[in-house]
Structures are given as structure tokens and as C-alpha cells.
Amino acid sequence: MSAHPSAPNPFKQPKAVWAVAFACVISFMGIGLVDPILPSLSSQLHATPSQVSLLFTSYLVVTAVAMLVTGFVSSRIGAKRTLVAGLVLIVLFSAAAGASGSIDGIVGFRAGWGLGNALFIATSLAVIVGSASGGFAGAIILYETALGIGIAIGPLLGGELGGISWRGPFFGVSALMAIALIATIVLVQPTPTPARRASIADPIKALRHRGLLTMGLTALCYNWGFFTVLGYAPFPMDLGTHELGYVFTGWGLLVAFFSVFGAPWLQARLGIARSLYLNLALFALDILIIGLFTDSKTTLIVAVIVAGAFIGINNTITTQAVMTVAPVERPVASASYGFVRFIGGGLAPYAAGKIAEHSGVHLPFYIGAAAVALGIGVLATGHSLLAEAERVQAAEAAGHTPAEERRETLEKQALAEELGSAG
Template sequence: MGLGLVDPILPVISQQLGASQTEVAMLFTTYSAIMAVAMLVTDVVSSKLGIKRTLIIGVLLIAIFSVLSGLSNNVWTIIFLRMGWGLGNALFVAVALTAIIKFSGNDTHSSIILYETAIGLGFSTGPLLGGLLGGISWRYPFFGVGLLMLAGFILLLVLLPKSDKIGNSYEKEKFKLNDNFKENENDKNLKEKFPNKNKSLLDPFRLMRKRNISVLGIFGFLYNFGFFTLFAYSPFVLGLSAQGIGFVFLGWGILVATSSIFMAPKLRDRYGTYNSIYYVLSLLVAVLLIMGIFTSNQIVLIVSIIFSGILIGNNNTLLTTAMMDIGSKDRSTTSAAYNFIRFIGSAIAPLLATALGENIAPNLPFVLGGIFVLVAIIFLFLNRKYLPDVDGVEDRGGNSLIVKDFMIQNVIKIGPETKIIDILKLLGANNVSGLPVVDNNDKIIDIITSGDIIRYLVPKEEAHDLFYSIYVEEETQKDVLNKRVNDTVMDVLKPKKLYTLSKEDTFEKAMFILSKHHFKVIPVIDNKNKVVGIVSRSDINNNLIKMSLGDS
């Protein structure tokens, strides 16, 4: 809501303070740039201060610097003060979603819908209030942000628990650990169970080296070009008063909120997270290109902006869900790494868009924004193989069984040139139904199962004409088998999507993938795509029996 309050008054600030559009766009650039850099330290800060104190300090900083902005008389003073505002927002963003998930009992998906809905409602009411206040004076929306943050401060102070349960649980667990344990085993146990107590400034950088985090971060970076082009640049070309801009973004924000609640979960269930992102962002590309073609048509711009709320609301919910699922082991560090990358795009986009629109052509930013979103879709599609399956599994909290607890660790691996006859011997001798295929660096290529081999050895019968069946002696089934068992893995395997698990994935997720895709086995890989384990249907069955016996 605080961010939305300022958006409608961007043209008013430009007119009343005699600033160029590019200078006014610096309000977003400095704000987002500081947020990006601050994300690298806020994770450590929040782990030391705790959730409540971090949130309170964040809203107080926003309140102070927004009021000081309203008291300023120079656009560059406001640009400088927005840095402090961005720091406060970084502290808030670093833990806000993590806090909601934690206090909801680790119900990730419902928490994200709640979070994105709240953001959408803020985006809808913020511009309306900002437009009404901005019609009186450009200063009033800044004061309005200060009052909102003061209200947030009071709510946090009164309603949020006094201290984080993580800290108390850590001390209790440390006290309870058996004295016979070795100290290094103690430390390992505690670090795995309470990662927030062992934070380092290098943790976000370590996570950025993981392919799945970097892929979604770069995707968010590219997507933010399109989003902030629409959000920060379009007020300059709408040709409306502050109140008019406020009403346009009121409609936009309402659709952001409602699509987060009602559409995103249904799209995710029907098409899957990543496919749904492809669909909604393809429409966003079309909307931005239409805005680029009809920039001088006010009605087209208004309708396009409002309609884009549906697409942005869906995408934000789907993307946040994917990121939180991928980083379920340590969400705050994952959020820090991901937001650092994507906020760089938020910093560059407004400045680049207004510079191009002001100095070259007013329609060029929308076209460029559409191109960036298109590149984001292509990038995600090409790197989809590095992202784990995030669909169909709800987060079951800290007590859920995870893959490393029940996977087979001593994995028999084969190379692409291994003969079928040798694979059959390995399958029989070790009583397994599938083996991972790896390259010379032990990285996963594919997985071959007994079903793949049977289908290859006994191909579908081919139709022959009468002449062929009478005069041509066909190979006997035995001849075919004798010939094909000496073929290699690469002769058997056909191109297909490879599904994998990580050691931190839940039992429910493993069960879901095996049942949905009718797999017999699924490989477990590390962040370098090396095979570290394997999960089979029998592993799932055995654990289901244990759970049933435990419940009874």
C-alpha cells in the first residue's frame, strides 16, 4: 500500500519540483538498488534480531524516511531518502513471508496466497488513496505512508509473539541432547535442525551457486523489467490526473488480489506451476506489445493496465510458491538470494524505461518490456530441467519425513555404453527395478528401468503383407532377443523429461511423483546434478507401512 501511494504522484512530482521523468524514476531505482544489496545482510540481521524486531525496525525506517521525503523540497533529496526507505523495506521483505508461513503452521501454499492477496489489496487501495492525497499536494502521500507504517508498527508490537520460538527451541534442544554424543555430532544435529542459528553473510552467495536458485532469480530479474516498466513508467504516458491514475491502479490491484486467491491455485492444479507461468506471461508479452503499439490511445492503455493485474497476480503467486518450495529448508536465506537477483532488475527497469521514453520514443519502453518478459519465458523453458517438480505437494511442516531419511544411498550406476545383458544381470543380482545412467563426472543423464528394457526387447508387432509372410523368413523371437541384449543403454532410452528429487524433498513429494508419472524408481541428486541416492516404490511402501503401524 505504501508503494502504491507514491505511484500516482510521479507525474505531479515531476511537474511541481521541475524534475525530468528520468530523475523521478530514480525514486524507484535507488529504492530497489538498496533493497537488492541489503538483501545480502538482512538474512543474518534477522537471524540475530528475530522476526519481530526485524519487522519493527523495518517499518520504523520506512516511516521515518517517508515522512522526511514529504518534508523535502528537492527531488534529489527524496531520491537519497528513498535509500533509507529501501533498507527498511528489505528488512521487512526478508522475513515477512517466512513469518506468515511459520505462524500458520508451515502451510506454505495457503500462506503465499494470503501474502500475495494482501499485496494485491495494498496495490489497489494504495494508488486510490495516493491519488486522492496527491490531488491536494504531492507531499501528502509520503505522510500517508508514514501513518500506515506507524499503524503497522503498533500491530506488530501488540499482536506478534514477543520472541521467536526458534531461539527457545534451539536452547532446549541443545540442553536435551545426550551427553554421550560427540561435540561435532551435536553441532551437526543442531545446524541441520535449526539453520537460522548458523547464519553467515556468505550463505546467500552459496545459494546463488545452486542452479535452481540462480535460474529462478534470473527469471525474476527479466520478468521485473516488464513489471516495473508497466508500474513505474505508464503513469507518465496515461495523461491522467493523480486521482485518475489512482483509479486505474485501483482496478489493477483488485485484479492482482482476486487472481492470487481464485485463479493461481486452479491454474497450478490444472496445468502445473511452470506451464501456468508460461501461459500468463505470454499474455503479458502481448499486453505490453499492444501498449507499445497504441501508446497514444488512452483507452487502450487503461484497459491493458487493468487487465495485466490478472496476469501479474497469477505469476507472482506461482513464482513465489515455486521459490518457497525449492527453498523450504531455509526460506529466509533462499528469499535473500532470490530477491537480490530480481531486485537488480527492479532497479534498472524504471530508469531505463523513462530514459528511453523521454529521449527516444514513448512507446519503446513497453516494447522493450515485452521483449524482456519473452526472454524470461524462453530462459525458464530452456532451464526447466534444473528445477525440481514443485507441484502437487503441500508443505507438511518440520516433522515431515524427507528423502534423505529413507533413500537408498549405495547406488549402482551405469554408463551410456553399458550393454543390456549386463544391466539385466545387475537388476537381478541386486533386486532393483531401475538404475541411474551417469556420465564420466557422475552427473545424471537418465534412468533406465526393467520396463524400458522389456519394451525394447519385445517391440510391437509390425504388419506385413501376404507376399512377405509367405516368402520371407522372419527372425524368430529368440533371434531378436539374442541380438538386442548386446545393444547399449543409448539404444534403449528415448528422449523424455527426467524427474529427480533432492535429499531435502518430502516423503509426500516423492510419493506424488512416483504415483503421478507411474515411475518405479526416481534418482536423488545434489546441487551439481550428481546422483547421491535412489527412491523406489518399495521404499514408499515400506514407509507407508511404518507410518500406519506408528499411528495404530
């Protein structure tokens, strides 16, 4: 008989978890959904690439800022109502974006979409982690699976619907989110409000803790490279809507595969720290290749698709590490981390468009590669925290460390940091 119990199946979950996971798939479709129609929007609405890239900027910057209020809202109305509110906003604003007739209108409605997205993303992760069977690691794998599938399907749906009309992807998301909304209302049980009401300042205060701040700043650098590729690479590819959809679907499939299978395999062999160092270095190199060979359509397409592997690995390992090292409640950690990282993702596409207009198409990718490389240096300043996160995860997986011991360890670490800063 094996000395270690077999790992629980992360895909054997209650119906409520599947309902939220399905909604996550649709929500994350919104990230890559507009990629195939970016050049079409630029042409048909007579907008520059930097103006069109504001679809990412308004969406992600509003998502980042709104992350600060997710805990405030959910601690007062409960997780289910927060999920429902976020889904309702996404349904309404995605439909409004499809009905809009100007690039400014679409950008504005994408901002409203970002507000709904923030309410949904931060709360959905907490709900899945709290409700899923199979433990913390299994819940993260399920969440990242939903993210990967959504990212993979988004460009495919965007390319197919965008081939009919640029309005199609927006209406498509609205319809699918309406289905997710109904599933959430029916299948997710009402959740009690927490005993302690969160403050809007809690996610900002949480950044005083070195582990959370280090991981957040690393993710900001990483997301700068990520969304430079996602938000600007479609323009130099010079492909049709359908073809762009297929390229980014291939990219998204690698995100999904390496989130679920590649990340656990790599982490088991190299550990958290070395896995992240290696992955970020390879991702920076990949973006550098995009910058060097932007004029080669084949090289550009292959390098963009390959980037999905590095993104998938980083997403899963980093999310687990953040939730482990953060000495605060997981909803607060999720909101704080999301606030910092989405700022990088939101600013990068617009900056890339502006830089390219003045300095050529290569420079945005050089800057993106440099940003990811900078993230390695930032991450290295928290190497000891990553080692602690690895120890805690390994102990919990083996069943040797109860949640109470983990909480006490993190609280002691947080107290030491606060005393150090006070001194």
C-alpha cells in the same frame, strides 16, 4: 465421506499472523503509492520523467542489495526485532520523504525506505510461513493476498492524498506504518534467534543452486516488464492525479484477485510450468500492446489494468515454486530470490525514462515485452525443476510427503549440483 480432507482455510490465522499481514499490506502499498503523483512530482519539482522514476530505482535497488543482509540481521536479533527495525525505518524515511523539498531528497529518503522494506519483506514472509495455520500453500496465499490488497490500495490512497498535496502519500504511509509497528510489537511474540547465524554471503552462495538461480533470473526479466509498466506508463497516460489513482487501483484489484483465486485455479488445471509459460507469454503480449498503442489513451489504460491479472498469477505461482525448489532455508531463499528480482524492478523505470527521452515513448515497452519473453526462455531451462516442485506440492497438499522427505530430496539435489560444478 470424501476421500480427501477439506482444504484448510488460509484466512483462519493467529492474531500475530494477522498483525504481520496487515503490516505487509501497508508495506506493499509503498510500491504503487507514488504512481499517481509521478507526473505531479515531475511538474512541481521541475524534474524529468527519468529523474522522477528514480523513486522506484532507489527504493528497489536498495531493497535488492539489502536483501543480502536480512538473514545476517534476523539470525542475530530474531525475526520480531528485525520486523520492528524494518518498520521503524519505513516510518522514519517515508515521513522524511514527505518533508523533503527536492527530488534528490525524496530519492535519497526512498532509498532508506527501501532498506527498511528489505528487512521487513524477507522476514515477514518467513514469519507468516512459519506461524500460519493451514500449511505452506495457505501461508503463501495469505501473503500474496496482503501483497495484492496493498498494491490495490496504494494507488487509491496515493491518488486521493496526492490530490491534496504530493507530500500526502508519504505522510500517509508513515502514519499507517506506525500503526502496523504498534500491532507488531503488541501481537507478535518474541522469536528466538536461530541456532545457526547466517552469513551475508549465504544468499549469494544459494544462487549456485540451479533452481533458485533460474527462478531468480526469470523474475528479473519479468520484473523488468512489470516495473516498466508501473514506473513509466503514468506519463503517456496524461491523466490527473485522481484519475491515475483510479486506473492503478483497478490494476491492483486484478493483482489481488488473480493472486488469490486465479493462480490456484490455473495451476490446478495446467500445472506450474505451463501456467507460468502461458502467463508470461500473455503478459509480454500485453506490454507489446501498450507499446504499439501508447498514443491511444483508452487502449493504454485498459492494457495497464489488464496487466494486473498476469502479475497476480505470476506472483503467487512463482513464490510457491521458489520456496519449493530452493534447497536452502526459506529465509535465505527469500533473500536470494528478492535480491535478483528487485534488481530488474529497480533498473527498469529509470531505463525506461532515459530510453523514452532519446527514442520515444514506445521503445521502453517494446524492451519490456522482450524482457518478459526472454524470461520464458530462462524458465524453460529449469523445466524439470518445475516438474519436481509440482510433484512435491501436490504430495504435501495430499498429506503424503512429510517435510523431512522434502528436505532430504532438495539436499540431495543441492549436493548433486555442487558435485557437478566441482567436476
